[in-house]
Amino acid sequence: MNPNTSAATTAMMTAIARRALGPAHPVRGVTVARGPRMLTDPAALRAAAPEVLAAGAAAAGAAAAGGDCAALLVAAFGDPGLAALRAATGLPVAGLGEAALLEAAADGTPFGIATTTPLLADAITARVAELGLSDRYTGLRLTAGVPERLSADPAVLLDRLERAVRACAERDGARTVVIGGGPLGEAAEELGARCAVRIVAPIPAACRSLARLLTE
Numbered sequence: 001m002n003p004n005t006s007a008a009t010t011a012m013m014t015a016i017a018r019r020a021l022g023p024a025h026p027v028r029g030v031t032v033a034r035g036p037r038m039l040t041d042p043a044a045l046r047a048a049a050p051e052v053l054a055a056g057a058a059a060a061g062a063a064a065a066g067g068d069c070a071a072l073l074v075a076a077f078g079d080p081g082l083a084a085l086r087a088a089t090g091l092p093v094a095g096l097g098e099a100a101l102l103e104a105a106a107d108g109t110p111f112g113i114a115t116t117t118p119l120l121a122d123a124i125t126a127r128v129a130e131l132g133l134s135d136r137y138t139g140l141r142l143t144a145g146v147p148e149r150l151s152a153d154p155a156v157l158l159d160r161l162e163r164a165v166r167a168c169a170e171r172d173g174a175r176t177v178v179i180g181g182g183p184l185g186e187a188a189e190e191l192g193a194r195c196a197v198r199i200v201a202p203i204p205a206a207c208r209s210l211a212r213l214l215t216e
Contacts, residue, residue, distance in 0.1 A: 007031070009183050013075050013203055016185045020207035025214065026068075029075075030055055038183070040147050041119035045078040052081035053088065060089035071210050075182045077115070077202055078123060092213035096182050096202035097127055099209040104176045104200045105133045111200075112138040112168030114161055115180030116147040124180060138172040140180075141165070151183055158187045162194060169197040176200055 014029030021027055032051040036044035052074055059069040071092040074082050079095030086093045104111035111133075113124060121140055128137045143150060143160035150157045161179065168174040176198045179188035188201035 006037070013182050013185050016189070016201075016203045017073065017075075017207050020204040021211060025070075025211065028069075030059065038148060038151070039076055039078055039080070039120070040117045042123055045076075045080055045120065045123060048076065048078075049080040049084065052076070053084045056081065056085040056093070057088055060091050071214055073206050073210055075203065075206075077180045077182060078120065079127070092210060094206040094209040094213065096206050097124075097180070098131065099206040100178045100180075100200050100202040101128060101131055101133055103205045103208070104178045105131075105136045108136060109176050110136055110138050110174055111176040111178060112172050112174035113140045113178045113180045114143070114164035114168055115140065116143045116145075116150050116157070116161070116184065117181070118142050138168065138174040141167045141172070154187070157184070158190055161187050162191060165191055165195050165197060165199065169195075178202065 010029045010031045014027055017027045032055045035048045035051040039045050039048055056072045059072060072085055072089065074080065074085065074093065074095040077097045079097045082093060082095040082098065124140060128134055141164040143164050145160060150160065161184065165177045168177045174197065178200045179191065179202060182203060185201060185203045188199060192199040192201065
């Protein structure tokens with residue numbers, strides 16, 4: 001489930017999830033009916049949560065009535081509505097931020113985050129602390145430029161994210177870098193091939209988390 005983003009972004013994230021999960025777990029992308037189009041500040045993150053919960057609850061209700069929804073993925077790095085969905089639906093639920101951060105920090109690995117949303121810096125750091133990962137966190141590196149403009153120029157976005165990744169590794173000592181954003185999914189895949197440091201792309205990380213939950 002994605003915040004109220006563009007159809008192209010939803011299609012891109014859905015395609016990544018399908019590749020990650022494979023044919024054993026069919027994926028259907030759902031964009032919420034209302035809410036902010038891009039989660040770039042705390043107010044937008046808060047506004048997205050009830051819309052994500054409503055969309056997830058509807059999918060879970062359809063599953064209870066014989067539908068084919070076996071699990072839910074919240075396709076936003078801030079995990080809006082994640083805890084509420086788990087409490088309300090009884091389905092396996094994964095969020096991009098939680099899954100990527102836990103995977104990056106596994107085995108005590110020092111990790112950083114590269115992203116495009118400066119107004120969410122405090123919320124991201126707080127999320128790291130909530131997950132008990134502060135002792136492994138080397139910090140956040142931000143791209144230069146307005147997030148909405150960067151998202152419209154993939155080449156510039158990739159270049160600036162790569163600079164942020166390198167700063168995480170070379171200046172902060174991160175051995176793994178999380179790319180902080182669902183709409184950054186294609187860039188995250190490309191950075192995995194371009195950067196020497198290990199990259200955790202959030203959509204595949206969340207898909208791996210869901211796959212484990214579905215086999216438990």
